[in-house]
Amino acid sequence: MLVGTASFLVVRLGLSYLALPATGVRGILTQEAIDHEQAVTEAGIVYQPVDLAERLSVSADLSGTDRKTVLYSNGRSHGAIRVEQVVGLIDVERKDCFPLPLQFQRDERCWFGGMMFYQDQLALILNPSWALGELADAATVLIGKAKQTVEATPAAIGGSC
Amino acid sequence: MLRATREEQQVQTTKRSWNIVVFSVGGLKLAARIEDVGEVLPWAATIPIPSRTPFVQAMLKRDNCVMPVYDLAARLRRLVQGNPLLCLVARHVDGPMAICIDADVPTIAKADAASIRPSFERDIESLGSVTIGGNDVTIVALQRLGSAIQDTLTRYEL
Numbered sequence: 001m002l003v004g005t006a007s008f009l010v011v012r013l014g015l016s017y018l019a020l021p022a023t024g025v026r027g028i029l030t031q032e033a034i035d036h037e038q039a040v041t042e043a044g045i046v047y048q049p050v051d052l053a054e055r056l057s058v059s060a061d062l063s064g065t066d067r068k069t070v071l072y073s074n075g076r077s078h079g080a081i082r083v084e085q086v087v088g089l090i091d092v093e094r095k096d097c098f099p100l101p102l103q104f105q106r107d108e109r110c111w112f113g114g115m116m117f118y119q120d121q122l123a124l125i126l127n128p129s130w131a132l133g134e135l136a137d138a139a140t141v142l143i144g145k146a147k148q149t150v151e152a153t154p155a156a157i158g159g160s161c
Numbered sequence: 162m163l164r165a166t167r168e169e170q171q172v173q174t175t176k177r178s179w180n181i182v183v184f185s186v187g188g189l190k191l192a193a194r195i196e197d198v199g200e201v202l203p204w205a206a207t208i209p210i211p212s213r214t215p216f217v218q219a220m221l222k223r224d225n226c227v228m229p230v231y232d233l234a235a236r237l238r239r240l241v242q243g244n245p246l247l248c249l250v251a252r253h254v255d256g257p258m259a260i261c262i263d264a265d266v267p268t269i270a271k272a273d274a275a276s277i278r279p280s281f282e283r284d285i286e287s288l289g290s291v292t293i294g295g296n297d298v299t300i301v302a303l304q305r306l307g308s309a310i311q312d313t314l315t316r317y318e319l
Contacts, residue, residue, distance in 0.1 A: 058211055103258055106214045117225065122208050
């Protein structure tokens with residue numbers, strides 16, 4: 001990875017393109033490899049099933065032939081994230097990541113760390129800690145503080161990744 | 162006492178009247194201060210965004226820029242009318258925000274400040290209302306659109 005860039009695995013759930021920081025990706029399993037309802041054990045680590053579509057209230061077809069399970073870890077928590085499609089792995093210059101607009105004021109500020117363009121699509125950068133269930137939806141904490149939070153982060157001055 | 166210069170007189174005149182943009186959403190005439198409107202463009206396909214912010218659930222992409230979409234029609238429980246639909250870019254306090262409006266091309270009008278009445282419209286953030294063509298037209302406070310509903314939700318949660 002080049003200095004000033006960040007790597008992401010871009011996946012699709014329904015109409016939403018989501019970018020997972022690539023450093024946490026531990027593997028990608030095909031549909032035949034696993035029972036999607038069960039935890040996955042790989043190299044002695046148990047990855048608990050993560051239903052992102054349900055948590056994001058996104059309509060997704062997880063029965064298609066392109067569906068995959070992304071094994072993801074941040075070192076503390078481990079999740080098997082079901083996605084409709086793995087789109088690709090990309091390096092993005094940090095200046096090309098930008099924050100979620102301030103008009104988005106509720107749980108989504110906890111879900112997404114920012115956004116970027118990928119092949120003319122808008123990809124939302126997932127917050128791994130939230131995706132792995134470490135953070136509750138913190139809407140009430142964020143409401144009213146969203147502006148200060150965003151203004152205080154590097155995201156506001158270029159780069160959300 | 163000093164007499165006002167011509168420039169000062171012009172400023173005072175400006176303050177006595179408002180330039181407003183009159184547009185419609187689902188057939189309902191609305192207005193906005195002209196300085197709160199960035200531009201009016203053809204509507205384009207939007208990108209759905211998972212979100213729990215009321216009426217902010219999509220983004221509009223133009224070239225390499227995106228802006229959030231405020232679904233004013235849904236808030237007013239109306240369906241936008243006509244074809245092609247138009248996009249009114251609001252100068253919201255948090256940044257530009259796209260609003261889908263009816264195909265009727267907005268018009269510009271001048272409203273005497275004295276003729277602007279307090280609005281009792283509770284469904285939307287407003288700066289007052291004015292009579293245009295015999296109709297009572299709410300002047301939408303585009304800069305703070307969405308804030309009232311957000312405040313209500315916050316109070317409810319706290």
